[in-house]
Amino acid sequence: MRRPFAALIAAAVLAQCAPAQAESVVKLPAAAVDPAVKAKRAVAVLAGGCFWGVEGVFSNVKGVVSVESGYHGGSKATAEYDQTSSGTTGHAESVRIVYDPSVVSYGTLLRILFSVVADPTLKNRQGPDSGTQYRAAIVPMDAAQRQVATAYLAQIGKGHYFKAPIVVPVESYKGFYRAEAYHQDFMRLHPDNGYIRRWDAPKLAALKRLYPEWVRATPAP
Structure with a gap:
């Protein structure tokens, strides 16, 4: 990702010569288990x-109040970019989404995640x-969220929407640590960044194409 300078140059070249498409786009069904939340x-x-x-995709989803980038899975002491990039901290680059359940459900967030953001058949x-x-x-x-998550992974696995098995883990919450300021809202602030153009902008385009009913008029903060 934003590792050595050479990697940034390579990403910029890819942005110019590679087709503008998301790597994995699958229109998935709504979650069969997705109880209403009164909060x-x-x-x-x-x-x-x-x-x-x-972050860039979910900030454009209706019902999302705010999104922040950060780290989950490791300790507070190692929750910073240089250490997380080593792959030895237990952290995963993650997002914390605050949303209105009366507008968008947890199951819908998972549906969007695996439709246009992440390929659930890829490990690490x-x-x-x-x-x-x-x-x-x-x-x-x-x-309640764990029930929805495990049920949805089983649902899309049994539906054979992907060519390979689903390998996404359901992890226990260990604390979310906000990432450095320069990572926040990066996609909106740097639309011409080579990595964004090649790998992330197509995901937002896929959201707008597959689920226009879930797209906000303006991004959430």
């Missing part, structure tokens, strides 16, 4: 590879990035 606000913690694109990698820090993962905040 006005709820939190979802999700991982789907580079957090730039995950997404797009051009590899390592445990780029794993896709669901991190339920309570028993």
Whole structure:
């Protein structure tokens, strides 16, 4: 991702010569298990590879109040980019989504995650990035979210929407640590970045194409 300078140059070249399409786009069904939540606000913690694109997509989803990029899975002491990039901290690049359950359900967030953001058949990698820090993962905040998560993974697995088995883990919450300021809202602030153009902008385009009914008029903060 944003590793050595040479990698940034390579990403910029790819942005110019590669087709503008998301790597894995599958229009998935709505979650069969997705009970209503009466609270006005709820939190979802999700991982789907580079957090730039995950944040960029979900900030454009109706019902989402805010999204922040950060780290989940390791300790507070190692929750910073240089250490997480080593792949030895247990952290995954993740996002913390605050949303209105009366507008968008947890199941819908998972549907969007695996339709246009992350390929659930890839283990410890997404797009051009590899390592445990780029794993896709669901991190339920309570028993109800865990029920929806496990049921949805089973549902899309049995439906054979993908050519390979689903390998996404459902992880226990260990604390979410906000990433450095320069990572926040990166996709919106740097639309011409080579990595964004090649790997993340196509995900947002896929959201707008597959689920126009879920697209906000303006991005959430």
